[in-house]
Amino acid sequence: MIRFLVLVLFTGSAAAQEVTVDPPEDGSVSRAEGLAAWERVHDVVSHPRCANCHVGADNIPMWSGPSYGETRPHGMFISGGESRIGAEFLPCSACHVTLDAGQSRTDGPHRPPQVALDWRLAPVDFQWFGRSSAEICAQMADPDRTGGRDWVALAEHLRDDAGHGGFVKWGFDPGGGRAPAPYGLQAHIDDVLTWGAAGTPCETGG
Amino acid sequence: MRLTVNGTEHELDVEPDMPLLWVLRDELGVTGVKYGCGIAQCGACTVHLDGMAMRACQVPAAAAEGAEVLTIEGLGGGDALHAVQRAWIDEQVAQCGYCQAGQILQAAWLLETSPAPSDEEIDRVMSGNLCRCGTYPRIRAAIHAAAAALREG
CATH class of the missing domain: 3.10.20.30 (Beta-grasp domain)
Incomplete structure (x- = not known):
């Protein structure tokens, strides 16, 4: 077993949380266990804290939350543009201020979230919003559509993003009265690894 | 600091x-x-x-x-008006005026990054700046006017 360890300092809190990537042996997990883990992964990636910025080629981020009713396009006629950082129009960071590592975020309902990376949409190949579980599963199982990452590298990506104070960590601790993505970061990493060790099974036979 | x-x-x-x-x-x-x-x-x-x-x-x-x-x-260097401020006066954009400093600074940034913005570009960039008086048509006209003035030098 390979074991990685990272110390994640949660911004605005003295609390520290260890996040580990501890992959099971490839093939050591049953398909049924893998599919069950995928269902939990899908619960996370389809959650508004994640999917709202994993949008398609229209480059329009989404808003949702207790006071919004139906999920709706980001207010203010915002477009992330093909740059996915708003460079063609209004950069995301005009409102979503980029913090230095360890810097306390400004928090509160309806405030633009802040992380220690430049706010952005995920690459369009990573569209999750509006996609089915099977479609997202096929995408995440295909290194050509994950920036070359296999299942272990996906888990490492989650760990490393959290270590940089990025979007993944924020999704599980969004503040501002927003519902966090379910299960927690460590459980999500473990589920990705369980799904991967089972051969990245998808409901459509992947 | x-x-x-x-x-x-x-x-x-x-x-x-x-x-x-x-x-x-x-x-x-x-x-x-x-x-x-x-x-x-x-x-x-x-x-x-x-x-x-x-x-x-x-x-x-x-x-x-x-x-x-x-x-x-x-914005204008202290003594002079920036082209956007001049266009704002020429187009008589402001009504109550409270939002206009923010509008003008956003518009000035837009023209630094895009010297001849389309209507859609203006709307995309400026829609985060609200105006309760509804001066948006005059804001758009003033941005086009300022863009033309800046291009002509």
């Missing part, structure tokens, strides 16, 4: 999480920048931070350490 505002350097002793908007208005007396909502929903507090149009209410003082800030007071 160190901060340069409209070309003048300042040394300030403020809490690191104090919003830049507070630093400007309450610590330095630079009151052209306006408080509107405090949550980046209206754009009234727009300033240029190291050349980038930003909502000053969202920038913690610590994130502005060493930065150069431009507000409406410094």
